[in-house]
Amino acid sequence: MEIVLSKILSEIRHQEDKLSSQMMQTADEAYQMTLFLKEMLCTIKTNVLQDGFKDEHREIDFFKNIKPQILGKLIYYNKVFRIETTCPVSNGKIHQSYYENQLKALKSEYKESICNEDFYRYYRADRTDRDHIYFRLGQINYHDGLKSGVFEIDLSFSTYFDNKIAHIIANELLYTYMLTKINPEKNPDTILMSGDTNKDISWTNSQNALIELIYALYASNSITYGKINIRKLALIFQVLFQTPLNDIHHSFHRMKTRAGSRTAFLDQLKISLEEYMDKDL
Template sequence: MNGQNFKKKVDQLWRELTTAVDQINRSNNEIVMRAEEILMETDSSIRQLKDILRQYKFPDWSEEIYFFKNTKPKFVSIYIYYSKVLSIEASKPYADPEALRSYYENERAQLLYFYNEQRDFISYYRRKSSYLDKKYFVRFKFDFKLKLSPELYSYDEEFSTSHDHIVSQIMANDLLDQYLTDKIDSKDSKENSFENSKNLEWTAPKVALVELLYALHQTKCFNGGHSDLAEIFRWAENSLNINLGNYHKTLSEIRLRKTERTKFLSLLQHNFDQYLNDLDF
């Protein structure tokens, strides 16, 4: 397998996983059931990722480092995140809102242990440093003078480096911190913060919004290009109080257009150009 095919297969696997996760989260099932279903999907994806890697040999260290510093942790972080969400939600007490808030605050406080335990590496990772990448993200390069995960002895050495799992934990815990923060914040305080804002309603066709959101995603307009497509669509649906349905199917319909495929984007450009021209007179 060459590098282009390897990347294509990994990217396709990631798209399939994020699509599956998004569809599961759109269901009306309780979070415990959704988390269980997502864990099964993610486990399958990670196993497939492992099989793909077995068929490929990295041509140099830089590509191997990128895979174990960026690619694999994306997949594993989803598994870790939903494992923790499942544990938290399945164990939460049936109690009044104040007691539940205390429960979530306690869970959030436990994240501090991980951040304190791994603070040196977290600093290295968040600063996007690279001078130790060969030690951290190349297989068979474990340096026992470094601070290693206690579970390292059981790792698959063909599919693991000394620190890729810690990157996965950082990504998962960042998501979990936001999840718990949302649980802790009272519904009333959220409603009050928006009570004076005017609700906006999307009145153009839904397909137009899908076209726009895909274009914004491809142009890396959100979070420096690090936002998932599903995350962008959830934000738009929540902000505009709209259900865009199966937007992947809508994209397929856009692709099948006989004439101009980006009709809405062309309309936006035309109207804005016309507006600027009118201002010139």
Template sequence: MITTIKNNSLVDFEHELSLILNSNSNEVEKAKKIIIFIEDILKQLTDWLKNHVFDTIQEEIKFFKEIKPNIVAKLIFYKEILLLVATLPLDKSKRVKHYEKKIDAINQFYRKNREFIKYIKSHSTHFDELYFSRKQYKDLFLNDCMVINQDAKLCTSHDYLLAEVIAYELLALHIENRIDSINQSCAITNNQINSNLHWTAKKVDLIELIYALHESKVFDNGQADIKEITHVFEKAFQIDLGDNITRSFIDIKNRKTDQTRFLNQLQATLETKIENDLN
């Protein structure tokens, strides 16, 4: 772990996070790796905070208002992503309701904490010392109940609440994108593809292409089902691939030589085109 705590900030945290996000793993694996990564960072923070003394109250406020909440927010966000995927209905028609239920819960959180959210969104600072410092004597009525079970050296009354606000904003945007993706998929399914294109190569060639795209996880972050992808291609290119494309894929795997014959042909054709254009 090369992330270090220096000058009241985490050095290389965002860089290491981006390396995980840009990896070839699917959405679930990325979320798991990020959770493990951030939990390790928070362990480092715990050890650091137990012994660190901020030079000024402003530095302490900056840490608990700007730095720590943004790290914890990402942990909350990716744990919520895993929960969403784990509880996602198999029936695609029920997925929008599944996502909308979570949006309702987020909106309820917003309503419950609207005054604090208003304080944050307006960039107010008059309560910062109360919310984001660890002064020994505070108004007990303003303390978040979670603080009771935590070491007072590690948190303030509102830094975790701020992390939740940040996380749920990210989550709401993520869910809205998911709902849009489902609605667009439904639009395609409902014969809204206006195309005169016909697939004139072999059916098995298209099946080879479909499997390659599915295994590359290029649709819906790898969550799209092979049958759904097949249905879209059938509609787009006006071709019936039959009910058992799995049987056709077994035939592809059983080829003695050149198993990815069509994909190899596509690559060779494109490379020839590129070479000709360069000459």
């Protein structure tokens, strides 16, 4: 079976959108995504163990690009479920403090277990010269002094380093998630950009218009080839325009069922642009 990254990402996104439209609690949505991704990974594992890989290129692509995307999101959603089901209250100072402490723990894990490793620098530099070592089965060199986690994975379906990429992906998703739970104005160290750079920029249309634009960019894969999470994309716009957005998933669901045009803002954008173009004729 040919395993294609774009197809995998599309299936994951479809399931995320499907669950979001059902207006579940965050913990329930995370739990359902955990089950979905676990099943997806088990199915792919069965196929890989049965059929293997046609060549070295496909094997490297699978363990470097495909499996980490699935496993990374699986780790992420499982962690979100654990975070949400242990949160003491739904709002207030204790709620705020809880997520701040979770963010501190995440940063600590990043510093201690991720960013200081040679492999992290290799991965971030988009290098490929050691891919044949890092992302092929049976290439683990125990003389490198690997962490004991290497003995806890199934080496018939892991090169060890694919797990490392998965944890990097999960860490980044969790970081974004924490930012959405914490008010950036009360936590300057978590703001994505300096307040001075965008203090004069504001969104002057409706919240629904902005959400419609965000989803259009997300659905068209216009930002980082569609690899960016919808929550992260929404957060970027919230910080850029200093405009809080409430539950974007519920707002999007309402747009899908509203009377008249479901893309009212995008329709108006097209009209406005064409009128602007006509002025120069």
